[in-house]
Amino acid sequence: MPSCDVLVAGAGLAGLTTALAAADGGASVWLVAKGHAATHWSHGGLDLAAPPGTVGGGEGVALLARRPGHPYEIVAEDLPAGLARVRRALDAAGLAYEGDLASPHGRIPTAVGATRPAGVLPGAQAAARAPWRPGEGLLVVGFERFRDFAAPAVAASLARPLPWAGAPRPERVTAVGVTLPGLAERRNLDGLDLARAFDDPSWRGPALDAIARAVEPHRGDGELRVAFPAVLGLADHPAVAAALDARLGGPWFEIPLVPPSVPGLRLYEAMVAALRAARVAVQVGFAVSAAIRTPDGRVAGLATAAAGRPFPIRAGQVVLATGGFASGGLVATADGRVEEPILGLPVEAPPQPAWLAPSMFDPAGHPLEAAGIRTDRKLRPVGPTGERAERGVRIAGALLAGARALRERSGDGIAIASGERAARLALARTVGALAVPSGPVAAGPAAGPEGRGAR
Amino acid sequence: MTPRVLDVLVVGGGATGAALLRDLSMRGARCLLVDKGDFGTGTSGRNHGLLHSGARYVVKDEISALQCARENAVLSRVAAPAIEPTGGLFVATPDDPPDYADGFAAACARAGVACREIEPAEALRREPALRPDLRRAFAVSDGAIDPWALIELNLRSAVHYGGEALAYHRLVGLQLANGRIVGAELADVRSGSTFRVAPRMVVNAAGPWAGRVAALAGAEVTLTLGKGALIVLDRRPVDSVVARCHPPSDGDALVPVHTVAILGTSSVTVHDPDRYAISPAEIAHLMALGDQLVPSFSASRVLRAYAGVRPLYLPRLDELQPRERAGLAADPAAAEALAAGRIDSRRLTRAHRVLDHGPRDGIANLVSIVGGKLTTCRLMAEETADTVAAKLGLGTPCRTADEPMGGADGGRPYWLGHRLAEREVAGGGDADLVCECELVSAGDIERFLDERWPCSLDDLRRGTRLGMGPCQGAFCTFRAAARVGERAGGRAATATGERGLLVAAGGPSPVEIGRVADGPEPPEPGDGPIGPALVDAALVGFLEERFRGVRPVAWGRQLQEAWFEAGVYLGVLGVDALVVDGQRPCLPEDGRAEL
Numbered sequence A: 001m002p003s004c005d006v007l008v009a010g011a012g013l014a015g016l017t018t019a020l021a022a023a024d025g026g027a028s029v030w031l032v033a034k035g036h037a038a039t040h041w042s043h044g045g046l047d048l049a050a051p052p053g054t055v056g057g058g059e060g061v062a063l064l065a066r067r068p069g070h071p072y073e074i075v076a077e078d079l080p081a082g083l084a085r086v087r088r089a090l091d092a093a094g095l096a097y098e099g100d101l102a103s104p105h106g107r108i109p110t111a112v113g114a115t116r117p118a119g120v121l122p123g124a125q126a127a128a129r130a131p132w133r134p135g136e137g138l139l140v141v142g143f144e145r146f147r148d149f150a151a152p153a154v155a156a157s158l159a160r161p162l163p164w165a166g167a168p169r170p171e172r173v174t175a176v177g178v179t180l181p182g183l184a185e186r187r188n189l190d191g192l193d194l195a196r197a198f199d200d201p202s203w204r205g206p207a208l209d210a211i212a213r214a215v216e217p218h219r220g221d222g223e224l225r226v227a228f229p230a231v232l233g234l235a236d237h238p239a240v241a242a243a244l245d246a247r248l249g250g251p252w253f254e255i256p257l258v259p260p261s262v263p264g265l266r267l268y269e270a271m272v273a274a275l276r277a278a279r280v281a282v283q284v285g286f287a288v289s290a291a292i293r294t295p296d297g298r299v300a301g302l303a304t305a306a307a308g309r310p311f312p313i314r315a316g317q318v319v320l321a322t323g324g325f326a327s328g329g330l331v332a333t334a335d336g337r338v339e340e341p342i343l344g345l346p347v348e349a350p351p352q353p354a355w356l357a358p359s360m361f362d363p364a365g366h367p368l369e370a371a372g373i374r375t376d377r378k379l380r381p382v383g384p385t386g387e388r389a390e391r392g393v394r395i396a397g398a399l400l401a402g403a404r405a406l407r408e409r410s411g412d413g414i415a416i417a418s419g420e421r422a423a424r425l426a427l428a429r430t431v432g433a434l435a436v437p438s439g440p441v442a443a444g445p446a447a448g449p450e451g452r453g454a455r
Numbered sequence B: 001m002t003p004r005v006l007d008v009l010v011v012g013g014g015a016t017g018a019a020l021l022r023d024l025s026m027r028g029a030r031c032l033l034v035d036k037g038d039f040g041t042g043t044s045g046r047n048h049g050l051l052h053s054g055a056r057y058v059v060k061d062e063i064s065a066l067q068c069a070r071e072n073a074v075l076s077r078v079a080a081p082a083i084e085p086t087g088g089l090f091v092a093t094p095d096d097p098p099d100y101a102d103g104f105a106a107a108c109a110r111a112g113v114a115c116r117e118i119e120p121a122e123a124l125r126r127e128p129a130l131r132p133d134l135r136r137a138f139a140v141s142d143g144a145i146d147p148w149a150l151i152e153l154n155l156r157s158a159v160h161y162g163g164e165a166l167a168y169h170r171l172v173g174l175q176l177a178n179g180r181i182v183g184a185e186l187a188d189v190r191s192g193s194t195f196r197v198a199p200r201m202v203v204n205a206a207g208p209w210a211g212r213v214a215a216l217a218g219a220e221v222t223l224t225l226g227k228g229a230l231i232v233l234d235r236r237p238v239d240s241v242v243a244r245c246h247p248p249s250d251g252d253a254l255v256p257v258h259t260v261a262i263l264g265t266s267s268v269t270v271h272d273p274d275r276y277a278i279s280p281a282e283i284a285h286l287m288a289l290g291d292q293l294v295p296s297f298s299a300s301r302v303l304r305a306y307a308g309v310r311p312l313y314l315p316r317l318d319e320l321q322p323r324e325r326a327g328l329a330a331d332p333a334a335a336e337a338l339a340a341g342r343i344d345s346r347r348l349t350r351a352h353r354v355l356d357h358g359p360r361d362g363i364a365n366l367v368s369i370v371g372g373k374l375t376t377c378r379l380m381a382e383e384t385a386d387t388v389a390a391k392l393g394l395g396t397p398c399r400t401a402d403e404p405m406g407g408a409d410g411g412r413p414y415w416l417g418h419r420l421a422e423r424e425v426a427g428g429g430d431a432d433l434v435c436e437c438e439l440v441s442a443g444d445i446e447r448f449l450d451e452r453w454p455c456s457l458d459d460l461r462r463g464t465r466l467g468m469g470p471c472q473g474a475f476c477t478f479r480a481a482a483r484v485g486e487r488a489g490g491r492a493a494t495a496t497g498e499r500g501l502l503v504a505a506g507g508p509s510p511v512e513i514g515r516v517a518d519g520p521e522p523p524e525p526g527d528g529p530i531g532p533a534l535v536d537a538a539l540v541g542f543l544e545e546r547f548r549g550v551r552p553v554a555w556g557r558q559l560q561e562a563w564f565e566a567g568v569y570l571g572v573l574g575v576d577a578l579v580v581d582g583q584r585p586c587l588p589e590d591g592r593a594e595l
Helices: A013-024 A057-065 A071-092 A151-158 A191-199 A201-218 A237-248 A262-277 A411-428 B015-026 B062-078 B098-111 B120-126 B147-160 B207-216 B280-293 B322-330 B332-339 B357-361 B374-392 B418-423 B442-452 B457-464 B476-489 B532-553 B556-572
Strands: A003-009 A029-033 A106-109 A115-118 A137-143 A172-178 A224-229 A252-255 A281-284 A287-293 A299-306 A309-320 A393-395 B004-011 B031-034 B088-092 B115-118 B136-140 B143-145 B164-166 B169-177 B180-188 B194-204 B223-233 B241-244 B253-257 B260-264 B268-270 B302-313 B353-356 B366-370 B433-435
Touching: A003 A013, A003 A299, A003 A411, A013 A029, A013 A071, A013 A262, A013 A309, A013 A411, A029 A309, A057 A071, A071 A262, A071 A411, A137 A151, A137 A201, A151 A172, A151 B476, A151 B532, A172 A201, A191 A201, A191 A237, A191 A262, A201 A224, A201 A237, A237 A252, A262 A281, A287 A309, A309 A411, A393 A411, B004 B015, B004 B374, B015 B031, B015 B147, B015 B374, B031 B147, B031 B169, B062 B098, B062 B143, B062 B374, B088 B098, B088 B120, B098 B115, B098 B136, B115 B120, B120 B136, B143 B253, B147 B164, B147 B374, B147 B457, B169 B207, B194 B207, B194 B374, B207 B223, B207 B302, B207 B366, B223 B280, B241 B280, B260 B280, B280 B532, B302 B532, B302 B556, B322 B332, B353 B357, B353 B374, B357 B366, B366 B374, B433 B442, B433 B476, B442 B457, B442 B476, B457 B476, B457 B532, B476 B532, B476 B556, B532 B556
Parallel strands: A003 A029, A003 A309, A029 A281, A137 A172, A137 A224, A224 A252, A309 A393, B004 B031, B004 B194, B031 B164, B088 B241, B194 B366
Antiparallel strands: A106 A115, A287 A299, A299 A309, B088 B136, B115 B136, B169 B180, B180 B194, B223 B260, B223 B268, B223 B302, B241 B253, B253 B260, B353 B366
């Protein structure tokens, strides 16, 4: 049976951050997950906190941290270190992000011609947040035969004041369609198909030429910013971005789309690359079913399954970052119960009749969003009266109770901060790694092809 | 301006109104149909979609049973493209009264409803998901009917014969003089403008709103409204309609409809056809009943819940037929009520009734059609049209039972794989999929928009099944809204001539049928009713409508789906920035989610 210092369940941003922080601290780490997580359908930016009435992420985090029972009440102090760690990993993969806790939330265009507040963004989206200067226009580029981005409709919507909610906006918004080489006969193209096409240098050249030709006539007297659907390369995205910079010679940005999210996949791949570099064993497709326990009941690992066989992993510390309802970390039943399916942890949840507001768009969000596992300050699960519910386990990410992350736009920040904190606390209990460096420690000798995790 | 003269104004675009428009148009009358919403948004679009064989009614209501049996055969012939001839099974389980099955078989024989008892083992071979301890099983000719397809077939046929139909036009007033209706005021609910027509006859086919329409002429029509809630499964555990062999009650049929299956209904009396909610108790009850038929039922994924109201006419004492009077007298409680001058509605037949308000209320040119069932909508229309034709002096007989609808290939019923077969045609000119769950292509969407623009995504759903599958709109809403957006932005100039009207198909050039002489001018393109604001409304409205149906069944996989959808539409797409208070047109009221 493999064993490690820290075993993380869940491959979303919380699990990835936990594993990276634990590995940076010198622990041997395994990360197992049933499947991919919210990274694959999110926008690729990092939503720290943008509750209504706040102008920047730091202010948003501070506001939420003052709310009793909110995860930030416990983990906000770990956000700067966690964010720095994640940024370093992304930088190393050539996926530089821009913005931090001090950045104001700009309103950036979305693929339905709305806008959303955004603080920390991948480089390819960052130009969307720069203030619009007098006379500056926006050109929305669409690709023929690509059904998930309708440039004319996006432009028509963004030409109005309504979507900008009072924020500065471009003086004029226009759209242009580009026919990309060889795709005229393709059906049901999705963002990944296009991103992989852009990864191919021999296809990319003519495609970028066609784009540049289509954009050129739209350059008038004023400045112009150009928006593209977020499909500009996956594995080779930095090269695509550099080539586009050279062709356009002016600012451009990507607009994220419905799943599969190319910017989200880039984020995930960059984090996994950092984990592998830090010799974390990353195993996606390993569904976790239960805990392994010591004779006195403490959690000492997880029972997983892969290829139809049980695959138990022993660990000194377990971090559960299995997500909320969307990821299956929480499950609601027809008869009104909310369950945590792996360990059966006690879940804090509103009574069923109050789960959902009548409107999908209720400004307060839905009460059920706040459901999750209540923890102590060390992220250890507790029951309704504050008693310890389980030993040997910490909770990170969307599984934590108390946030309405969608409306607060706080999900990524909570994931990063709680992952950082869970790792720090787990390391403190791990033999040989009492000090937590903020960056990677010198890598020791590898234990095998799976990295030092498989010892 | 002089109001346009019509032979008949039909109020209500449900199955009956549409069939009536067809019937009267075939007889040569100049007719206009109006509905305050889209066609088929009332009771017609909020039921099982069950084409009754009549077996459900044989024991208690022989008249309804006979009518259903006859109309089942007629619709299967003339409205085949709207029907899936699934066949039906009535099964007796250990939870059902054992003696009912004997009475049931005898009553079917007596009423002439085709029914053949088969071995339980054979029933289980046919439907392996049914509970294994069936006591008895009877094969009948129940089927599935797509109410929106049926309505569209009728409207298209009506248009072919010169009829006109206007969605989103509400009858707001009737002018009477000397015991006749001399004018009708209609309001375009989307633009707010009003205009008048002068009909020689008005037919009230407004279903649960029939009392309100009659009241506009000063007549009283009393209805008992029975709400029925239904739930939709993400699959077809059965391929036949399956009903319990017991006295009609809640949850008594599971109907495979296209890619899903529908179980219902509950029955709760309500007072307002616009406002009713589905209670958690109703849902729990339906789930338990489902498990009594199909053991895996409650482990399946429930996509959504919705409800409709059955409008049951409460006759005046002097309108009771001898047969009804005898039926009431036979029941002690009902007899007591009758003696006191009241009618116990539970003891009344579900059959329909044509009310001639001339003799009844002194309004010579108003007729109401009340009660009835989806299965008998053509018969209801025929009887109503007979009354109307007599008043108009039209001698032409009804031909709706003879002439098939649906053009050259109209003779074929639909089948589960029909969409896939269409999509797999070589070349696939319109095979880009907008809705993957229901295989709705870009071509399907564009054809609908060509005819019905401007319209909501919800209208599009009824026309194409967009968003009716497992993801409940998570992927297609975005794509369909973009198509609407392209119309609103790039093609607004060409759209201004059309105002959400059904146009005739088949002719060399489409004939617009909604042009009313003094109708309002269509709005200019831009950020008005046609423009990005329309897209906002389409997107927000559709997401809200789909959410409304998911909310009562938000647990397990469907809650997971709803959470995912919220993550995409709020988190990635920021749709909340487009929500403007009060800007959700063309949406049903609370609790009125549809299939």
